[in-house]
Amino acid sequence: MTFAVILVAIVVVSVLFHFLSPWQATPLASNWGSIDTTITITLVITGIFFVAIVLFMAYCVYKYKAVPGRRSEYRPENKKLEWWLIGITTVAICALLAPGLIVYNDFVHVPANAVEFEAVGEQWRWSYRLPGKDKTFGRTSVKRIDENNTFGIDPSDAAGQDDILIAGNQIHVLINQPAKALLRSKDVLHDFYVPQFRAKMDLIPGQVTYFWFTPTVLGTFDILCAEYCGIGHYNMRGQVVVDNASSYQKWLSSQVTFADVLSGGTVEGLVDQGQRLASSRGCIACHSIDGAPSLGPGWLDLYGSQETLSDGSQVKVDGPYLIESVIDPAAKIVAGYPPVMVAYQMSDEQLDSLVAYIASLSSDPDNSMSIQPSIEE
């Protein structure tokens, strides 16, 4: 009796939980309402089976609980009943599969009017590329990636010259315009996932993957990495901003092309050079520059400070210490941080620029540019 009651209670509580739970799908912001519909169909059909089967079990446990002297019925099989059950199950399976495959057919067929953008993942940040006026992306190769060409675009490919490069974590897309996301990874697997859009797809180094969606709600949405990509996985976030036409054009006009980058990379200050290096070499994925907690020591107000090392000793953060920490990170680990950083190969000039950039990061504006790193060879 107790067991039967508990089985019934499990059914009742589970169904109530489903309807009362505040944890439901986050509000939809794309065309993929049809995916939500397939989830609903699946919930209804599986829900019916769940309720029916557990209740039947409760009935059996209640009705056929052992009574001394009673014998069970001896009927080893009932082929007719079994075939009926197989038939009903098959019908239910078809009712799940058919709508699922129909919607999936939409998912794999990108509309002809979809506008392409490229999302590039690396540990643990996002950057983006638009094809520019010619609507064609330039060829890329991982082998071409360096600090001047962070997307690895082939400079000899004319189609790449007008490609628009967005180094920050934020991409803008146009509302109600089908978008085809081309996905590329520089290092490991990642996954482009916006919960409000429902659709997601992995990024794979060595190949380009894709999926499509039509944003239907204005606003800013988080892009999460949904494929485990190492220790910073949980913090690899980008943003997609869904714009109307005018604000989209305004944003687009302020972006730079690959040609701009190629020609503009002439003389720049040490600090600017360091900033670009920190971005292109991925330093800022683990070292925050705004005081936020991060995997490695944050750089804001780091220069000139006293830090405690993991062995308990103290160190003053100056040029030589920072340089040592880049080329031999394990030598002196700041207490409280995991020893996960790899050694970086950089030229002396690059190291100087990076130190200058770190030194420039101060929350006190008067202080920021005054420290000039003294490099001791």
Next chain:
Amino acid sequence: MAYADDVENEELHEPTGFIWKYVWSQDHKVIAIQYSTTAILVGLVALVLSGMMRMQIGFPGSIDMDATAYYQAMTMHGMIMVIYLLTAIFLGGFGNYLIPLMVGARDMVFPFVNMLSFWFYLVSVLVLLASFFVPGGPTGAGWTLYPPQAITAGTPGSEWGIILMLVSLIIFIIAATMGGLNYVTTVLQARTHGMTMFRMPLTVWGIFVATILALLAFPALFVSGVMMLLDQTIGTSFFMPDMMQFGSQLDYSGGSPILFQHLFWFFGHPEVYIVALPAFGLVSDLISIHARRSIFGYRMMVWAIVSIGVLSFVVWAHHMYVSGMNPYFGFFFATTTLVIAVPTALKVYNWLLTLWRGNIHLTVPMLFSLAFIVTFLVGGLTGLFLGNVVVDIPLSDTYFVVAHFHMVMGVAPILVVFGSIYHWYPKMTGRMLHDGIGKLHFWITFLGTYLIYFPMHYLGFLGMPRRYYAYEDYPFIPESAQSLNAFITVVAIVVGISQLLFLFNLVYSYFKGAPSGGNPWRATSLEWLTPETPPKHGNWGSSLPVVHRWAYDYGVPGAELDYVPQTTSAEEVPVHESDHDE
């Protein structure tokens, strides 16, 4: 039955001395207990790791666990539970103990190889545990070990930890192969007089088919492990494309990360059934025995096991719907995956129809069996979400997946492990496990795991991604989700600690348990009919048992008792028409 005749003419060589009896033992029963004990102990390590992870998720920062340790715990928990606990205990533990006893053999056909199987398994466990003590610690690559990140610097343990993990897996596969060849050969060759294939208990069928799956699937993991080991150590590029690592070019070129995923899941999906099919078999026997009713639709149950086994080799890419493989594969794999639900559903129906018009004894093994049906039902039905490609797209890589696979291949098989240990412990020791402690352990475990994993699906609907060390500042996640996570953690800790009840029961009852006699559950299958309990070396005394009927004659009309042992001849009690020789 040439084997049975030969065996009876051979003299038994009983080992003498402690070492040969209990350490370097070639007796399948001792090896089974060695396997099970090792699996349970290493499973406890994985249980503690999961508790630490839950503390970090439920109460961030409450224990001193950084992201490195979190991902290492996540990886080791998953791999230990799937491979070193569940696979080992079902095949090495129950397979070893029950196959020879249930088919009426004196032992496995290759006892020496069987012994080696255990020692290789033990070495694989020690190599795995050693990775906690190498520089950089164990690998934190996730239990799927996807390259490139498994062997690049952004992942914990990418230098030493991953090497030990791969070496350990390779050794484990050698162990599983040696054991597996034994189980298959023993079932095919060493059945006693009258034990046709269609008179075998479903336990043997489940383990038999699961072992065939293991022999066919593990090689895929073996080769992918060797290939990744070469990528990591001597710089080959099987799985490694042209790629960067924190802004520097690596020397790899031209490899395919997705090739690893195909190989891994070609092993990984059958692996689900390597765990599930033995559980199906064991639970079928528990339900029939404790409901005192013949298993409903025995032949259909066998064919369901066989067809699930075959189909399990053509569904692997349903783990890869959003992996970037050719999207048209999705149509094929969604269809095959949903087709596999039909034989699986049939098994659930037949368990229920075995209860129907039965005479149900709510013993501890039966309670665990019924709990298994509920848990497996939820896990199976949620599998229909994830198998149906387009429904999977929003849910994949979220907590829905975590909840689903813990229900279907974590909790459900473990409930069967518990039920089976409560059921067969008397045969192994001659004593009953304590009933009251068993019931307490059951209720906490069953209701607790349901409270953990049922609500967790809803975090997946919400879109919370799995494998996240922390969830700070994600506006789409409401604060109440953190409260739910805290609740789940509290329940998980209670369930985790309550497993001590089970361990205590195992030890306490070994010394103080009520004597069980040879057949406490009044069961029909051969292992309950041994001349001694626990069975001695050689199991059967001077001559092997002779089988006259199937293993499910419960409630036979006209029989004196409500069960008819398999050795009872047709003259004493007529054999049912469905139990004809083929």
